[in-house]
Structures are given as structure tokens and as C-alpha cells.
Amino acid sequence: MDRALQLAARGPAHGPNPRVGCVLLGPPGHGTGPRPVLGEGWHRGAGTPHAETEALADAAWRGHDTRGATAVVTLEPCAHTGRTPPCTEALLAAGIAEVVHALHDPGHRSGGGAALLRARGVRVVAGVRADAAARLVRPWHHAVLHGRPWVTLKLATGLDGRVAAQDGSSRWITGPQARAHAHAVRAAVDAVAVTTGTVLADDPALTARTRTGSLAEHQPLRVVVGERDVPAAARLHGPGGEVLHLRTHDVATVLHVLAARQVRHLLVEGGPALATALLAADVVDEVHAYLAPVALGGGQAAVGPYGATTLADARRWSTAEVRRLGQDALLVARRRPVTTAPGADRTRPRAQEEEI
Template sequence: MATAAETRAMRRAIELAARGLGHTSPNPVVGCVVLDARGEAAGEGWHRRAGGPHAEVEALRAAGERARGGTAVVTLEPCDHTGRTGPCSQALIAAGVTRVVYAVADPTPVATGGAGTLLAAGVEVEGGVLADEAAAGNEAWLTSVLRHRPFVLWKYAATLDGRSAAADGTSRWITSPESRADVHRLRAEADAVLVGSGTARADDPQLSARTGDPGVAQPLRVVLDSGGTAVHPGARVLDDTAPTLIAVARDTDTSHLAGTPAGILRLPRAADGRGLDLAALLGALHERGVRSLLLEGGPALAGAFLAAGAVDKVVGYLAPVLLGDGPAALTGAGISTITQALRLDVTDTVRLGPDLRVTAVPAVPAVPTDSEEN
């Protein structure tokens, strides 16, 4: 059983792992704290970027000789393979660590097995410490590994009566500067940000992460535009801030985009003939290394993703504003009666200026009891 010092170290390791968000894809975010033989913190580190040293290696370097006879506390099971870096299991053994505590087992076939290698070398190993907290911090990577598609976070802004714009279409600004700054944080943490043709036409968005940090990682900008009519040369989404991908139907003429920096992704149409096949889109993005996708499109695009069961988290920014009329924040989700409603579990609520940010995930359906089944 983990000691109090190890549990504290794991919480610190989870905090460290979060520093890698937006920088490590397609790798996971990982944090590590090394405790010396007396149980005191000797070194810490996190995985800063794909191809760079893993968290364990950084923490061992910081700890130096104090690692010998000590404990490594890490958010993910140490890897057991050689890629762009060597196996962390062997680095821990070579450093003389006698105990390893990790939170989440590595589900990837190529990297798993570190715990077994450590045990075979005589290192004491304990897994599952603060596993839920660590898994939440690595939700995008774990989803991509287990579902072979990016983790999808739908972000929207609305008034308290659920309107995304006024009756005349104006929407700037429903929410506060604090909320808008938080959206840029979400963009910086995502591998890609997606809008549909309607948003591209109406707003001419740039879709960049403007956080004030010159080292911020910019997401891939994706526009879902089956007919290829929403983006034209000179659009802000085609500037040099970040790469851009235009997803179109296979038979769409994109000659007007020749000479622009946009990449073209050709996809099959949806089965109902409306829009593009979202499963094919997510599969293609996954193949390009996208592990987290921020969905910023309008209400119809969000509805299509929800209807397809392809939304993993919802972040809603609710402003203390009433409009009475205007477009709803969500349409076309395929819900026609209350029994079909998608129930959510709220995981976080935060005040941002005058607004309320609500974070929620799809609820796991309750298993009916025998009496309910009868």
C-alpha cells in the first residue's frame, strides 16, 4: 500500500504531467517524482515533448545518486520499449531504484510490460495509486489508444436561456474576456480544432491559440466543408499561424485552394447524404497523430457529433444573459423525446468573470435492478 509520502508525490506527479498538455502528442503526458531512501523528494520531471526525455529520465537526472535505494512515483507505468528514447524500466533499474509506484497501466501493446521487467529485476512495484486522477489528466491519449480515434471535447458558449446568438445572428460577445481567454487555453492543449462550413463562412475564424505565451503550441486547424465552398484564399484560417486542413467530399472541386497552404482531406459522405462521414474523419485525424480534438463548430455540427456518439466531454460557458430568441446552442442531435436525452455527469464548475464554466461527461447508464427489468 502506498505511503502518505508516495501519495503526495503522485499528486505532484499528476500536476507535473499537466504541463505537457499540447506538447507531447502523440505521446501521453507523464509526470514523475523520485523519493530518496528516506522518502524525501529528490527529483522530479515530466515529459515535455514527443521525442524528448520521458518523465522518469528527467526525474532521475534531477535526483542523481539520491535515486539509489529510493522510490520512483510516476503517473503511467514505465515503458518497456526502445523508440526515440530508451525504455524507462531499464533506466530505473540502472539508477538503483528499489520501488516504483505508478498510477495507470500502459495499455499500448508496444510499450506495456515495464512493471513486469521491474519485478523481474527485484524492484518492488505497486500500481493503481490515484489511478482515476491520473487517467483524467491523460484522457485524450487513453481514449485515442483504446478507441483508435481522437478524444473529442465540444466547447460552446451560450446565454442562460441556451442561445448561441441573437435573432439577427450577432454573437460577439456573449461571454466575458475571461471565458474567451479560457477557450484559448483549450486550443493550446488540443492537437486540432474543428469548425464546420457555417462557422467558417459567418465568422472567418483564425482558430489560433492566443495565450500570450510565445512558446504556445498551435493546434492543427480543421474545417469540415463537404462542398468546398466555405474557405477561399485570404481567409484567416489560411494564414501562417498554424497548419490547416480542409475536409471535403471525395468528388469536390478544390481548384480554388490551389496555391494556398491548406491540406485537402477527401472523405466519403455520410450515409444520409448530409455532410461527411464523421467516423472516417476521426480515423483520418487519428492517423495524422491527432489525439485530442476541440470541436468549436456551430449547433448543427455539434449535434452531428453527439448523434454519432463521438463527444467525450462538454465544456459550456454560460453567460448571465437572456436573449429570448435566436439559434439554440445545439440542434440536430437526433433527440426527439425526453427518454432519449443524453444525460451528463458534471465534473467541474468554475466562475470565470461573470460567467459559469460547466464541464461534463456523458453519464454511464445505470444498470437496471431485477425489479426495474420486470
């Protein structure tokens, strides 16, 4: 499964389909040595063959017989015909005797592969390294499970949480390393959203650029949220991803439209009004907070009042990573698991004995 996870990671993080890896192992022999690898494959994105099909083709190209073999795959094999035929049929046709998979496929249409295989006499072992597989496809898994994109909110602020100085100047609060990191994130998401206010104030291109300044291979969909017009000369209309202007302030509408376009991972880069609306709707799944060692004092705050009036009710995430990027810090935090152990809720005031 480690190898299958490695293969899966070769696929693109963006796109409507998940990253999946597959390794085909020969039937157990009489010895105790490792089972031979017959073939390997990974999914390269929507419209291309699935990992299982790739692995079967690899085995055929190598001249191996797959009858009686075991397929180790990071996601439950799909059971539906999309742009490609169902993997379950391909595995059955190849005579696979056993399927070991990590993550359960939460899709309404694609799911059910394990049950189908079992009904057809294949031994199925589920849940092997499911956590690692889930991490690899976090936005996809969330989006398919909940019917809306995984939302990453990017904040680039001074130490006082402000996104601009009093006169509106904000270029650049963070340094080149933080900005390069942010561009790499853009190149891994499906869509990036800003408000019309941000377009009018900052005129962002919303492209994903490499460290040399050229356009990255994958460009996210550029989403503008708000009712005002976007100027025809806006840099947003330059080379880059498709531009989608959603003339609404309703977060649910935005997410619904993007889900219908198979956007699994949405990066929101501002402005504060959109960030605040997302917090109010409790749909911020991840925060990327870039913090520069500067105090802006009087400028616009990254987020405004969103309905939580007390600390216990404030949106709180679980920190995944803290790192230094040049002069800046990056804190990555994600939605906390729904189930928490009793007493684990740190947002509640602690015992009065602790002094400040």
C-alpha cells in the same frame, strides 16, 4: 506519489504523450524518517526524455547511487522503443529495486512495463492514486484506450441555447472573461475543429491567444470539416497552427484521421451541424457550455435533432464544474462512467408522487 503528480502537472497538457512525473527514493534505512529523495523528473513532451530518465539523470547529477532505490511514477513505465529507449531498461540498468506506479499504461506498444519489470526481479506496486493520475492525462488516456481523440464540445450560447441572433450576429454573445477562458482551453488541446459553414459565417482565426492578445506558445491544429472551399483570405490562414481541411461530413472519418495524426484532445467549436453529428455518433466526451445572460429568441440553435426523441434517450453528462466568468456561466460536464449504480440513472422519470 503526491510529489510525482505535482511534477507531472508541469508537463504540457497537449501533445501525443501523457504528462508523467517521477520521484526516486533511496532504500529504506533503519530509522522511521522519510526516505531521501535521490532525484526528480517530469516529461516535457514528445521527443524529450521520459520522466523516469529525467529522474535518473537528476539523481546522477546530484551524485546519488540509485541501486536499491524506489521509483515512484505516475504512469506504468513504458516497455517500448519509440523516439526514446524504453524506461524499463533504464530503470533496470540503474539498479532500481522497486517501482510504485499510479496509472496502468493502456498503450498496445508502450504497455506491459510492469510485467516486464516483475519478470526481471523488480518489486512493482500498481494503482497508487490511479484516479488522480488519470485525471491528469484524461484525454491522452481516453485516446490511447479507445483509438480516437477525447472530444470536448464548446457551446457559447444565450440562455435559450442559441448561438446567434436571427440575422446571424454572434459577436459577442459571451464576455471577455469567457472568451479568455476559451483561448486558454485552445492552448491546451491538440486540435480545434469547426465546419466550413462556421468559417464562412464567422471567419474565425482559431488561434490560442493570451490575455494580452499575443499568440500562445502552443497553437492547436486547425481543422475545418466540410466540403466547401475555404476562402484564401480566411483569417484561418493567418499565423497560428497548421490548417487541415477534411472534405467530409463523416464524424468517424474525421476522428480516424485525427487519431492517426496522434491528436489526443479535440476541441469542437461548431457549427451546429458538426455538434449535432457528434451527438448522433455519441462521441462528445466533454461539454464546455458558456452561457450568457441574453435571450436571442430566433437565431440558430446550438444543436439540432440528433436522434434522441425522448428525454430518457437524450445525451446526458456528469457535471464537473460550474463557475462564473464575468457576466457568463461556464458548465463543464463529462461523459458519465459506464458503470452506474442501480437506480442512479436520473434520466428516467421519477416517481409520480413528486409534483411540479
